[in-house]
Amino acid sequence: MFDYAPAPESRDLVKFQESYGHFIGGKFTKPSNTYGTINPATEETLAQISHGTAKDVDAAVKAARNAYEKTWSKLDGATRGKYLYRIARIIQERSRELAVAETLNNGKPIKETRDADIPLAASWFFYYAGWADKLDYAGLGPNPVAHGVAAQVVPWNFPLMMLAWKIAPALAAGNTVVLKPAETTPLSALLFAEICQQAELPDGVVNIVTGFGDTGAALIDHNDINKVAFTGSTNVGRIIAKQIAGTNKKATLELGGKAANIVFEDAALDQAVEGIVNGIFFNQGHVCCAGSRLLVQESVQDVLIKKLKARMENIRLGDPMDKNTDIGAINSKAQLTKIDKLVKQGVKEGGQSWAPNCPMPKNGFWFAPTIITGVAPTNTVAREEIFGPVLSVMTFRTPAEAVAKANNTQYGLSAGVWTEKGSRILKMADQLNAGVVWANTYNQFDPASPFGGFKESGYGREGGRHGLLSYLKGSN
Amino acid sequence: MRLEIKKTYKLFIGGKFPRSESGRVYKINNHKGDFLANVAKASRKDVRDSVVAARAAQSGWAGASAYNRGQVLYRIAEMLEGRRDQFVAEIRELTGKSERQANQEVDNAIDSWVWHAGWTDKIESVAGNMNPVAGPFFNISTNQPTGVVAAFAPQDSPLVGLVNTIAPVIVSGNSVVVVTSESLPLSAVTLAEVLETSDLPGGVVNILTGNAKELGSWLASHMDVNAIDLEGTANAAELEILAAENLKRVVRPGIYSRTAAKGTLQHILDFMEVKTVWHPKGN
Numbered sequence: 001m002f003d004y005a006p007a008p009e010s011r012d013l014v015k016f017q018e019s020y021g022h023f024i025g026g027k028f029t030k031p032s033n034t035y036g037t038i039n040p041a042t043e044e045t046l047a048q049i050s051h052g053t054a055k056d057v058d059a060a061v062k063a064a065r066n067a068y069e070k071t072w073s074k075l076d077g078a079t080r081g082k083y084l085y086r087i088a089r090i091i092q093e094r095s096r097e098l099a100v101a102e103t104l105n106n107g108k109p110i111k112e113t114r115d116a117d118i119p120l121a122a123s124w125f126f127y128y129a130g131w132a133d134k135l136d137y138a139g140l141g142p143n144p145v146a147h148g149v150a151a152q153v154v155p156w157n158f159p160l161m162m163l164a165w166k167i168a169p170a171l172a173a174g175n176t177v178v179l180k181p182a183e184t185t186p187l188s189a190l191l192f193a194e195i196c197q198q199a200e201l202p203d204g205v206v207n208i209v210t211g212f213g214d215t216g217a218a219l220i221d222h223n224d225i226n227k228v229a230f231t232g233s234t235n236v237g238r239i240i241a242k243q244i245a246g247t248n249k250k251a252t253l254e255l256g257g258k259a260a261n262i263v264f265e266d267a268a269l270d271q272a273v274e275g276i277v278n279g280i281f282f283n284q285g286h287v288c289c290a291g292s293r294l295l296v297q298e299s300v301q302d303v304l305i306k307k308l309k310a311r312m313e314n315i316r317l318g319d320p321m322d323k324n325t326d327i328g329a330i331n332s333k334a335q336l337t338k339i340d341k342l343v344k345q346g347v348k349e350g351g352q353s354w355a356p357n358c359p360m361p362k363n364g365f366w367f368a369p370t371i372i373t374g375v376a377p378t379n380t381v382a383r384e385e386i387f388g389p390v391l392s393v394m395t396f397r398t399p400a401e402a403v404a405k406a407n408n409t410q411y412g413l414s415a416g417v418w419t420e421k422g423s424r425i426l427k428m429a430d431q432l433n434a435g436v437v438w439a440n441t442y443n444q445f446d447p448a449s450p451f452g453g454f455k456e457s458g459y460g461r462e463g464g465r466h467g468l469l470s471y472l473k474g475s476n
Numbered sequence: 477m478r479l480e481i482k483k484t485y486k487l488f489i490g491g492k493f494p495r496s497e498s499g500r501v502y503k504i505n506n507h508k509g510d511f512l513a514n515v516a517k518a519s520r521k522d523v524r525d526s527v528v529a530a531r532a533a534q535s536g537w538a539g540a541s542a543y544n545r546g547q548v549l550y551r552i553a554e555m556l557e558g559r560r561d562q563f564v565a566e567i568r569e570l571t572g573k574s575e576r577q578a579n580q581e582v583d584n585a586i587d588s589w590v591w592h593a594g595w596t597d598k599i600e601s602v603a604g605n606m607n608p609v610a611g612p613f614f615n616i617s618t619n620q621p622t623g624v625v626a627a628f629a630p631q632d633s634p635l636v637g638l639v640n641t642i643a644p645v646i647v648s649g650n651s652v653v654v655v656t657s658e659s660l661p662l663s664a665v666t667l668a669e670v671l672e673t674s675d676l677p678g679g680v681v682n683i684l685t686g687n688a689k690e691l692g693s694w695l696a697s698h699m700d701v702n703a704i705d706l707e708g709t710a711n712a713a714e715l716e717i718l719a720a721e722n723l724k725r726v727v728r729p730g731i732y733s734r735t736a737a738k739g740t741l742q743h744i745l746d747f748m749e750v751k752t753v754w755h756p757k758g759n
Binding site: 123139140234237238241242245246248253255410412425429434435436437438439440441444446448449450451452454455456457458459461464465466474 | 622
């Protein structure tokens with residue numbers, strides 16, 4: 001075996017301010033009610049962040065409403081599009097800085113922020129920029145209209161990318177927004193606020209209020225918002241759906257998942273192993289569409305698990321800033337505790353847990369890539385979203401059994417199918433109750449491609465023409 | 477003089493016509509206030525039986541070809557046309573509407589079935605997408621039925637409101653448990669007889685007469701229901717909260733008109749899920 005020399009990205013590419021206020025009406029407010037945001041790989045405090053109150057939320061919604069009435073809804077689509085193009089370009093120009101910021105605040109490997117999070121965020125703005133003056137073609141008839149003010153709450157697993165998924169289509173459709181980033185990962189959103197200033201986006205079109213769950217709840221609850229977009233856990237999604245019951249607020253909810261990644265005996269097994277690893281260990285498994293349930297055809301179970309373990313021995317866990325790192329830090333201590341507890345539960349219920357022998361850094365939050373074999377469909381680790389680098393392995397004999405087991409979940413966000421047989425792929429894709437089906441690939445994302453779930457994985461779509469529709473209504 | 481044979485108005489569950497499991501009925505008077513019929517008053521158990529029947533029927537109905545579903549829906553229009561006199565008479569007796577008004581309602585109901593029949597094999601052409609992703613992938617988005625839908629028909633319409641509640645749900649391959657107007661339920665039971673003779677598989681449409689408020693909470697909180705149309709409810713906000721427990725797709729009251737001879741594509745799409753499939757391109 002070869003050892004890798006350290007290849008750290010430069011920490012100096014980004015400079016955070018000591019403390020941040022909210023971004024309201026085009027300006028940063030004075031920091032108040034602050035808490036520290038950390039680097040989960042080192043536990044070092046990066047900056048002080050303001051914990052938004054209902055009063056801050058109200059100021060932000062007022063700014064968004066004002067911008068909607070006076071500026072943004074009066075601009076022609078082409079001009080709105082030009083602002084989005086500007087934002088896309090600035091994200092591209094500042095991509096190295098943003099990648100470092102994201103890795104420092106989130107703990108994910110720099111190669112992922114560099115190659116996935118930041119380029120996808122830029123591409124989302126570039127894609128939706130082009131829609132802004134073509135709304136008549138969105139599918140709602142001529143002259144569709146925006147909802148007004150959109151309240152958007154995003155999670156910590158892809159902070160800037162999720163922001164882009166929310167803000168780009170909202171602005172293209174003519175809405176103004178108030179966005180709350182996750183409490184543990186606010187920094188890239190605050191850098192994005194600076195980008196809005198650099199792009200000379202009219203004041204109040206984008207507002208960012210930082211804080212915790214209570215800040216988000218105050219935002220969703222606000223009387224003067226018209227649209228809710230939330231990505232996060234199914235439990236919070238449920239609370240939001242109840243909160244907006246009986247109002248005119250429209251919601252897009254992108255919630256949890258427990259995706260089946262199904263490997264048939266005729267699959268290209270080496271490719272499937274890469275897909276399994278990418279499916280569950282990408283972003284430390286902090287992915288709602290992670291392929292967290294491996295369903296392998298019984299006849300190839302032994303050979304596949306052997307290949308998978310051999311591959312896992314070569315996964316590099318450690319410093320997220322190192323360009324060779326595959327698995328970075330778990331985003332928070334709370335999440336680490338949850339993962340640990342669920343894996344212990346899985347073992348208690350009869351599963352066999354295995355992880356490669358990888359050294360763990362002293363500080364920060366870490367969890368080794370883990371597989372649990374011998375899992376029954378009723379086990380906790382087969383049903384609950386772990387949101388960590390933990391794969392539950394089950395077997396099947398026939399395609400019908402694979403479909404039944406794959407669909408036997410409250411979730412329906414995504415699924416994977418590995419087989420060399422084209423007709424089987426198409427039939428499986430028809431039968432799987434999931435919003436995204438990856439066949440002989442996994443975890444692909446693109447601004448032109450709609451994303452979102454069936455059942456308790458939420459409703460509405462983000463991405464593509466369908467994602468645009470979430471921010472528009474027909475004019476009648 | 478021959479004594480007339482009167483109809484017993486029962487429920488429609490799984491393609492059969494049972495009485496309410498509870499044994500309950502309620503009295504319907506004609507527009508003059510004279511007794512007209514005893515109508516089955518559906519219970520919680522009837523709701524649960526209906527959801528079981530709807531779930532059992534759904535995958536077969538969704539699996540039928542779009543062409544086939546279109547023919548079945550068109551067949552419903554044919555059967556309804558053939559029995560239009562009965563519907564006109566029932567509507568007049570119940571509501572006191574003029575012959576012209578009653579005929580207009582039946583016309584719209586028939587024409588709406590025809591309008592929906594034509595959509596089955598066109599939804600994908602209009603609402604599906606081939607997506608030009610930035611990589612060597614085949615990527616396609618299609619629309620699939622969401623599953624079992626609970627629906628509350630408008631309270632003020634005996635027939636066309638019911639048709640415009642059922643048709644947008646089943647056109648794409650969903651099954652439905654529909655609660656009829658409480659005070660105007662007779663056309664619904666007669667419609668069930670039409671459906672039963674239209675090659676529609678049993679269980680795709682289940683029709684419950686009774687009290688929307690009582691049945692609403694059972695349907696809204698049922699964990700095997702995927703979506704809910706709250707049109708005919710008076711306590712929609714409460715039901716929306718119950719529906720959130722398993723993230724049901726919710727159509728709030730007053731969003732779509734139910735009186736016309738056609739519906740809208742958006743109404744159909746509200747009960748569908750977008751599924752996107754990726755596959756690499758290569759040698």
